[in-house]
Amino acid sequence: MTLDTSPLTDRIDHRALRAFRRTLPSAVRPKLASVVLPFVFLAFPVVFLAMVLKGVGFDRVIGDFSSSSVMFLVPVIAMPIIAIALLVRALRSRNGVRQFRIDGFARANSFSYVPWSKGPQLPGMIFSRQGQSSAYSTDVVSREGEPPVTIANHTLVVGSGKNRTVHRWGYVAIRLTSPLPNIVLDAQKNNEWGRPALPVALSAGQRLSLEGDFDRHFALYCPSGYEADALYLFTPDVMAKFIDNAAAFDIEIVDDYLFLYAQRELSTLDPDLWKQLLSVVEILSQRVRQWERWRDERLDAEVAGWTGGVVPNSARREGVAPQGRRLDRRAEWWWVIGGILAVIGFYNLFKDIL
Template identity: 30%
Template sequence: MTSRFDDVALRAPVDPALARAEGRELVRHEGGRSGEAAAGGWIVFQSAVLVVGAGALAALCVLMVQLMFGAPGADATTVVIAGLMVVPLAVMRIRGVVRGRRASEVGWYRLRRFTEANGMSYTAVEKDPVRPAALFRVGSLRVAGDLVTGTAHRPFEVANYAYSTWTGSTRMPHTACYVMFTVRTALPPMTLVTAARDVPSCAWGVPPSHRPLVMGGSFDVHFQVLCAPQDDDAVRRLLTPAVQETLVELAGNCDVEIVDGRVFFIARWALPNTAPAFWEWIEDLAALVDEQLDRQGGSAVPGRRVADEARRSRRATLFARTRLRGTAVVGCLIPLLFGVVAAALTSANMW
C-alpha cells in the first residue's frame, strides 16, 4: 500500500443533493427497490415501537401520580400528558434518523472518491464475511460495512464490522473495526488482548491451543499475549522492545491477532473511517507491519510517525468514547418532570 494517502476527497465540501442521489443509488444496488423499502419500513417500525413503548411507560407514570393525588383512575388527561411527554422523544428520533441517513450518504460519497483517488476498491456491504481471525467465528447477522481493500505494495483490508450474539432470546449487537494486512514472512500465530480501560468486552475468544505468555516489563500491563506453547520462543523474538513500544502506541486500544499469514488489528467498536486521522492511523499500522513485523523493507519508518505529537493527538481522537453529556441527561429529565408536575396539578385541581 502507499505510504501516504491522498485525503483530499475526505476534506473537500460535499454537495448534499449529489450525495443523497448517490446514496439512494447505492441502496438500490445493494438491496433493490424492495430492499430500500424494507430498510425504510424497518426504521419506521423501530421508531414506532420506541415511541409507543415510551408512551405506555409515560402513561403508567402519569397514572401512578394521579392515583397518589386522589384521582379515581385514568382519564383523558392521562393520555394527553403522556403524549406530551413523548413528543420530545419522537422529535429526537426523527432528527436522529435524518441526521444518520445524511451522514451515511456523505460518508459513502467521500469514501468512494477517496478509494478511487488512491487506487483502492470500495464495497458498501459484505454479508457473512469469512476471515481467519476469531472475530469472524462468533455470532450471527454478520456484516462488514464500508469495506476498503488495497493491493499495491502491501495488501490490506479495512472495514467496520457488525454482528450479534444471543443471551437466551435477547439479542446483543456488537461492532468492531478491523484492519487486516497480508504478510510475506512466516510469523508465529498469536493473539494480543488489550488491557486498556474503557474498552468494551469482546464476544470472541482465542484459539483453545493458545496459552498466556508473560513477556515481562510494562508490555504485560498493556496486553495479554497468548500463543501455543511451541511458539513461545518465536513470539519473544518477534515482540522486541521496539515492536512492543510501537504496538502500545498505535494499537494499545485494540486486539491484535496474527493468523494464516495475516495481521489483524481489531478495535472493539466502529471507528470514523471518513476522518483523515483514521487513514493516518492505517498508514502508521502499515509502517509497523512493513518495518517491524514483516521486515520486508519499505518507505515508511514507524518510529518517526509514532513520535509525531500532532499525529498522536489526532490518533487519540479516533478512540475517544462518546459520553452522555449533562445537557442530554437534563433533556431526558425535563419531560419526566413535566409529566409528574402536570399529573399532580391536574389531579389536585380536579379532585
C-alpha cells in the same frame, strides 16, 4: 505516504451525491417506505388524540383533567416524539453522505470502497461467534499492494428477539505473505475491571511473559509449544513498535492475517483517525516483513521422517502445524459465580427481613 483527507470534510457536490445514492445497496439505504411506515404507526396516537379533543371539546377535557388523566396521556404524547427522532435518524442514515465522503476519500488515495459486505469470511475472533444470526462489515476500505490492507467496521448479531445481542468492532486487516501461529496481544489499556475486551476468553496457561515493559502494555498468548517461535517473531524492535504505535488495539495473528481490533468504528469521517491508522499500518507492515523467514520446524520434522533426516530447501513446507493454528479457549465462569453470589445475597436479605 501522503494522505488526501479533503473528501472527508470538503463541501459536497449534491448532484454527484444524488447519483452516488442510487448505487447504494438496500442494506445501507433502505426503501423510503420502510422508514416512513414506523413513523406513521407511532404518530397515530397523536392524530387519534387530536380527533378526540376536537370531538369532545378541548376546554372541557382540560377542565376535567386529573393527575391520572395526565399520566395516561404521557405515553401517547411521548410516542410521536420518539417517532420524529427515529425518523430524523433514519433519514440521515439514508442520505448517503457518510458513504459518499468515505468513497471519495478511498478513490483520492487509490483505495477501493465497499459500503456493505456480508460476512466477511475472515479467520479473526471477531468475525464469528456461536449462535450468531448475522454478520456484516460496513465502510470497507481496501488497498492492494504489499501488503494488502483492509479497514472496516464489523457488526455481529447473536440470537434473536429478547435474547438478541449486537457486537460492534472496528478492525484493520493486514495480509501476511505466509501463515503464522495464532498469537493474540491483549491490550491492557482497554481492559475494564481487569477483564479483557477480547470477544473470547483464552486459556491462561498460554500466556507468555516478554522482557522489558511489554507486559505492561500487552498480554501475549501463544499456543503451547510455540513460546520460542513467539520470541523469534517478537524481537525487541518489533515489541517497541507495537508499544509505540498499537497499544490502543487488541491484536491477533491468525493464519496469514494480522488484525487490529477496537470496540469502536475505525472506518469513519475523522481525518486524524485515518492518518493514525494508516501510519500504524505502514510502520507494522515494514516490521512484519521480517516474519517471512519464519518456518514451522514441526512441519520440517515430518518431512525429515520421510527423507531420512535431511530436509532439502525444495521440500520445506510453508504453514503451521495443527497444534499452532488456533489458541485454546476457556469458558467464562464469572457470570455464573456472580449469579450464585447474587442468589445467596438475596436469600440472606429475605431471611433477615422475615
